[in-house]
Amino acid sequence: MSSANERRGESRAQMNSLLGARKETLSLYSELAALRPFKEEEGFSVVLQEFCETLMDYTASAHFQLYRFLEDGSERRENVRKVAKKIYPNISETTEQFLDFNDKYEAEQKGQHFSALDNDLSSLGEILADRILYEDQVISAFAISKDTKATA
Numbered sequence: 001m002s003s004a005n006e007r008r009g010e011s012r013a014q015m016n017s018l019l020g021a022r023k024e025t026l027s028l029y030s031e032l033a034a035l036r037p038f039k040e041e042e043g044f045s046v047v048l049q050e051f052c053e054t055l056m057d058y059t060a061s062a063h064f065q066l067y068r069f070l071e072d073g074s075e076r077r078e079n080v081r082k083v084a085k086k087i088y089p090n091i092s093e094t095t096e097q098f099l100d101f102n103d104k105y106e107a108e109q110k111g112q113h114f115s116a117l118d119n120d121l122s123s124l125g126e127i128l129a130d131r132i133l134y135e136d137q138v139i140s141a142f143a144i145s146k147d148t149k150a151t152a
Helices: 003-033 042-071 078-105 116-152
Strands: none
Touching: 003 042, 003 116, 042 078, 042 116, 078 116
């Protein structure tokens, strides 16, 4: 297999990994949101902790599967670099908001009041939606680059 084909295969696998992590995060988000109103129960705490872990896995996956090679300068396709440079500040902002949510809710704390969780989860849903739109722009740039190379 040529190195170009190997890179394409690796790129496809990275995108699939990212999309899998995204799907799992959204699934757990829906499961958690369905538990409203939030009460301090063991089942609820388990879902909240699992969601926080999955959110961090998704955040890390996006970095390592999509942005790492953009940051290290190994991405050669100009249109991909251009799109990534444009939206990367937005991606970084969503990452910080994910980290803040995780820091607030990750540790199971006895007696923790979840009065702010409903609003925090709603806000996080909007942030997730924005993040997906940003990521999809980068993924589309990759797809367009691949289509362009395939027809060239």
